[in-house]
Amino acid sequence: xxxxxxxxxxxxxxxxxxxxxxxxxxxxxxxxxxxxxxxxxxxxxxxxxxxxxxxxxxxxxxxxxxxxxxxxxxxxxxxxxxxxxxxxxxxxxxxxxxxxxxxxxxxxxxxxxxxxxxxxxxxxxxxxxxxxxxxxxxxxxxxxxxxxxxxxxxxxxxxxxxxxxxxxxxxxxxxxxxxxxxxxxxxxxxxxxxxxxxxxxxxxxxxxxxxxxxxxxxxxxxxxxxxxxxxxxxxxxxxxxxxxxxxxxxxxxxxxxxxxxxxxxxxxxxxxxxxxxxxxxxxxxxxxxxxxxxxxxxxxxxxxxxxxxxxxxxxxxxxxxxxxxxxxxxxxxxxxxxxxxxxxxxxxxxxxxxxxxxxxxxxxxxxxxxxxxxxxxxxxxxxxxxxxxxxxxxxxxxxxxxxxxxxxxxxxxxxxxxxxxxx
Amino acid sequence: xxxxxxxxxxxxxxxxxxxxxxxxxxxxxxxxxxxxxxxxxxxxxxxxxxxxxxxxxxxxxxxxxxxxxxxxxxxxxxxxxxxxxxxxxxxxxxxxxxxxxxxxxxxxxxxxxxxxxxxxxxxxxxxxxxxxxxxxxxxxxxxxxxxxxxxxxxx
Numbered sequence: 377x378x379x380x381x382x383x384x385x386x387x388x389x390x391x392x393x394x395x396x397x398x399x400x401x402x403x404x405x406x407x408x409x410x411x412x413x414x415x416x417x418x419x420x421x422x423x424x425x426x427x428x429x430x431x432x433x434x435x436x437x438x439x440x441x442x443x444x445x446x447x448x449x450x451x452x453x454x455x456x457x458x459x460x461x462x463x464x465x466x467x468x469x470x471x472x473x474x475x476x477x478x479x480x481x482x483x484x485x486x487x488x489x490x491x492x493x494x495x496x497x498x499x500x501x502x503x504x505x506x507x508x509x510x511x512x513x514x515x516x517x518x519x520x521x522x523x524x525x526x527x528x529x530x531x532x533x534x535x536x537x538x539x540x541x542x543x544x545x546x547x548x549x550x551x552x553x554x555x556x557x558x559x560x561x562x563x564x565x566x567x568x569x570x571x572x573x574x575x576x577x578x579x580x581x582x583x584x585x586x587x588x589x590x591x592x593x594x595x596x597x598x599x600x601x602x603x604x605x606x607x608x609x610x611x612x613x614x615x616x617x618x619x620x621x622x623x624x625x626x627x628x629x630x631x632x633x634x635x636x637x638x639x640x641x642x643x644x645x646x647x648x649x650x651x652x653x654x655x656x657x658x659x660x661x662x663x664x665x666x667x668x669x670x671x672x673x674x675x676x677x678x679x680x681x682x683x684x685x686x687x688x689x690x691x692x693x694x695x696x697x698x699x700x701x702x703x704x705x706x707x708x709x710x711x712x713x714x715x716x717x718x719x720x721x722x723x724x725x726x727x728x729x730x731x732x733x734x735x736x737x738x739x740x741x742x743x744x745x746x747x748x749x750x751x752x753x754x755x756x757x758x759x760x761x762x763x764x765x766x767x768x769x770x771x772x773x774x775x776x777x778x779x780x781x782x783x784x785x786x787x788x789x790x791x792x793x794x795x796x797x798x799x
Numbered sequence: 800x801x802x803x804x805x806x807x808x809x810x811x812x813x814x815x816x817x818x819x820x821x822x823x824x825x826x827x828x829x830x831x832x833x834x835x836x837x838x839x840x841x842x843x844x845x846x847x848x849x850x851x852x853x854x855x856x857x858x859x860x861x862x863x864x865x866x867x868x869x870x871x872x873x874x875x876x877x878x879x880x881x882x883x884x885x886x887x888x889x890x891x892x893x894x895x896x897x898x899x900x901x902x903x904x905x906x907x908x909x910x911x912x913x914x915x916x917x918x919x920x921x922x923x924x925x926x927x928x929x930x931x932x933x934x935x936x937x938x939x940x941x942x943x944x945x946x947x948x949x950x951x952x953x954x
Contacts (some may be wrong), residue, residue: 453866460869499863506858509875587874595869767859 379421383674386411387667395710402656405663405714412670422673430669431662435535435542437628439661440653442532444635445609446492447652448644452603455496457596458484460588463504468585470510470578475567477501478518482526482563486533487610490523490757498764508582513770514574520761521566521749521781525788528745529559531617532631535661536716536744541627543720544737548617554738558795562746562788569787573780602642609638664717672721681725688731696739696796703743704789708750708782716744735799742792742799749785752777802911803904805944806925806934812837815844815892819855822847822891833935835924836895841931843924845895855889856880901926904933912941 390408394401409427416422458480466473477497484493497519505512527534531541531551541551571578597603613634616625625633639649671677688695706715719740727733748755752762752774758781765772792799811825813834825834826849833848858876861867900914902923911923915938925934 450865456866456869495863496865499860499865500867502858502860503864503867503870503876506876506879507870507872507874509879583875583878587870587872590872591869593869596866598866764860764863767863 379419379674380676382415382419383412383421383671384676386415387671390667391710391714394714400656401711402660402663405660405667409663409666412667416670416673422670426673427666427669430672431665432539432542434626434628435539436658436661437626438532438538438542438631439535439658441613441628441631441633441635442489443653444649445606445613445631445638446488447649448602448638448642449488449606449610450492450496450652451644452606453596453598454603454606455484455493456500457593459497459500459504460591460593460596463508463588464591468508468582468588470514470580470582471571473504473510474515474518474570474574474578477515478522478567478570479563481519482522482529482559485523485526486530486559487614490527490534490755491760494519494523494757494761495764498761502764502768504588507587508585510580510582511577511770512768513765513772513776514570514577516761516765516768517574517772517776517780518567518570520757521570521784522563523757524748524755525559525562525566525746528562528741529556531627532613534745535657536712537741538627539661539713539716539720540737540741543724544733546734546737547620549621551741554799555741558742558792558799562791565787565791566784569784570780573783602644605641606638609634609641612637660713661717664714668714668717668721671718677718677721678725681722681729684722684726685729685731688726693796696735696799697793699736700739700743700789700792700796703740704747704750704785707744707747708754708785712744712748712754716740738799739792739796743789746785746788746792749781749788751782754785800908800944800948801904802902802906802908802925802936803934805908805940806904806936807940808934810835810932810935812841812932813847813891814838815890815895817891818887819852819889819891819894820887822894823852826852833922835899835932835935836891837932843899843901843926843930843932845891845897846899846922846924847891847895848921851894851896855886855894899924902936903927908941908944911936912938912945915941 386408390404393399393404413422413424413427417424459477462476462480463473466476481493481497498516501515501519502512505515528537531537531548537551540546613630616630616633620630684695703715706712723733723736723740726736748758752758762772811829811831811834813822813825813836815836822834826832833846835843836845836847838844900918900920900923902911902914902925904925904927914923915921922935922937924932925936927933
């Protein structure tokens with residue numbers, strides 16, 4: 377009993393500090409993890425060895441590998457090139473520009489980190505809109521929301537997906553088969569919703585399209601050889617992921633092969649690349665794994681799992697829908713990473729009770745992924761996008777968020793609810 | 800040599816409420832590139848230089864745009880600039896940088912070029928013991944003092 381109380385109170389206090397933002401979340405989770413191990417060793421429910429084993433190095437390696445590739449990629453000017461090409465192809469129609477920039481954000485987020493995508497795409501979007509004399513608001517909103525939705529579509533699109541992949545052993549193509557079609561459907565729904573909500577903003581025609589046409593695209597890419605090598609490395613990663621079932625390489629190994637390839641081919645300044653690796657996020661993940669590992673050792677998570685199984689044996693679809701909406705609610709109101717970390721061992725326990733858990737993994741990924749759009753604090757993309765929009769003439773406020781992104785979250789989660797029987 | 804021996808004593812100060820256009824006029828007429836902003840008793844509040852005047856023209860988000868050298872024609876952005884009525888509303892208080900590096904009048908002359916090169920600044924407001932602005936020392940003042948030392952004392 378004392379084990380439960382100790383573990384749960386450490387977890388709740390840590391969780392409070394993570395979501396309240398009073399302490400940096402990496403520091404909060406790190407201190408919480410240390411306390412958990414101290415309590416575990418003292419009370420005898422959790423050892424240091426078990427704490428180390430709780431850290432999913434497969435997921436951490438996957439994240440580090442992708443961060444290295446992204447770091448080299450963002451210095452090539454690739455993002456500006458894509459944005460300018462889209463602006464030219466839009467022929468000055470704000471609606472077309474919104475659809476194209478939104479889809480670009482979604483597609484890039486499927487392969488690269490969402491936050492990096494947003495940080496590189498939004499400023500150039502604002503600049504292009506200012507040159508054209510149109511409101512950047514609908515386009516920024518589309519980029520934020522679709523970056524979250526696109527990230528759900530692939531195994532490497534979003535950290536929760538990487539965690540689920542690593543824990544469930546599902547391969548890259550499993551994710552493509554189960555999640556990509558739903559993500560694509562959600563992208564269409566989102567674009568439709570945005571076109572309706574922003575119908576008046578999207579009517580304004582640009583004053584002059586000439587300045588955009590005058591941009592010389594060949595100047596944008598400073599180092600063409602580096603860009604080609606980055607694309608080659610990304611292609612190596614994607615091919616290895618697609619063939620994962622035949623060679624059996626783990627996720628981390630594949631991403632690190634990609635990182636090794638890009639480092640060997642481009643030979644960038646290694647210190648700059650290593651600075652781009654987001655150590656705070658890695659510390660955060662590592663600490664959460666240790667924290668949840670402690671909770672798991674007390675036997676609490678298997679108890680929750682038994683309750684879920686009890687519900688599922690009465691009504692399977694009801695259990696699935698509850699999981700979906702609970703995930704979405706958690707993701708929109710609090711941090712989705714701790715929630716995902718906590719749900720993974722629960723779902724695993726459900727699996728050990730002789731239940732087919734494949735669909736539960738997909739529902740968790742969809743719930744936390746689409747749920748992130750619910751509030752501006754639901755995802756880092758939202759937080760970053762919002763603060764970037766504050767530097768424009770039409771910043772995104774809570775009201776705009778409520779009538780666009782929150783609506784889109786409800787629409788997309790309803791969409792998944794309708795499909796619940798076939799997931 | 801002390802700072803107070805080489806500084807420019809005849810220094811223009813402006814109040815926090817002075818408008819952007821008046822500041823621009825002072826720059827033109829006096830052929831200077833920066834003025835200290837002071838309160839009524841002469842204490843330093845901040846500095847306005849040409850950099851701050853130019854900064855007003857550039858939208859805030861520009862520091863997030865990695866590279867925009869490939870854009871030659873800024874289109875509607877430029878048209879908007881020409882018809883900005885809000886530009887006139889800026890006063891010294893909005894423009895000035897507040898974390899100003901200053902120097903005491905009793906400090907040694909060598910401290911000025913060290914600060915100027917370290918922080919890449921062109922002029923340092925010189926303060927007395929009560930933190931009141933008593934002068935300004937520019938890169939040119941330092942150069943004159945250094946290259947003329949041992950010869951006639953500079954004006």
